[in-house]
Amino acid sequence: MLENDPLRNVLHIDLSDKNFRVEERRDLFERYIGGAGVAIQLLHEECPEGCDALAPDNPIIFAVGPLTGLFPLASKTVAMFKSPHTGNLGESHCGGRSAVAIRMAGYGAIVIKGKSDSPLYIAIHGNRVYFRDASSVWGMKSSSTGRIIREHEPGAGLRTIMRIGRAGEKLVSYACVTTETYRHFGRLGLGAVFGSKKLKAVMIAGKRTLAVRDSKEFKQTYDEIYQAAVASPVMKKYRDLGTAENILALK
Secondary structure, three states: OOOOOHHHEEEEEEOOOOEEEEEEOHHHHHHHOOHHHHHHHHHHHHOOOOOOOOOOOOOEEEEOOOOOOOOOOOOOEEEEEEOOOOOOEEEEEEOOOHHHHHHHHOOOEEEEEOOOOOOEEEEEEOOEEEEEEOOOOOOOOHHHHHHHHHHHOOOOOEEEEEEOOHHHHOOOOOOOEEEOOOEEEOOOOHHHHHHHOOEEEEEEEEOOOOOOOOHHHHHHHHHHHHHHHHHOHHHHHHHHHOOHHHHHHHO
């Protein structure tokens, strides 16, 4: 773990009481590393036995790993929750900017519990957490919600907006949560868990930097990983297609 690494910080948010706290859990990240390991342990700690998936006590856990924000390909956020679709473990992974935004905001994991009396969205600006009224966007599709929140949440830094549409509001058991328009926490109904809590969206913005011990060695390692990824056979179709302009020219 890096010196003064924000990865050790777990942000706990209570929607019922509209409050939050930050807990330092170095032990958690040293033992379980991050991502799925940390998320499943937090779910074990926070989810009561026999909890209904749509009950306020069902926690939403987001967690990232130690390579997030440092190296290519380490860009996934893990979500853990009890699934309303199966009644068992809900685990979903999402790419885009969400993982880096969480770490740059100063956290390795976020735990959301409780239920709001009225629709809201959470705005996390670094060490500040705001509970915003979402009555005006409740009932809107996810794309419109993202656009409106972007207009109302100022500030610099890396930003992600996780939000639900009408399916999540109506508690459809397999409803998704959308991030960055084209990325999703899918399959097991995280959107319905959002809806059950009257949680329309979670906006996270961070502008921290991560200090490395040896910048020269870091750059060399970064370049090696990047080149290996680009040269990988699984990337061949993108190399063959080339730029977006070339793709459009083929149509």
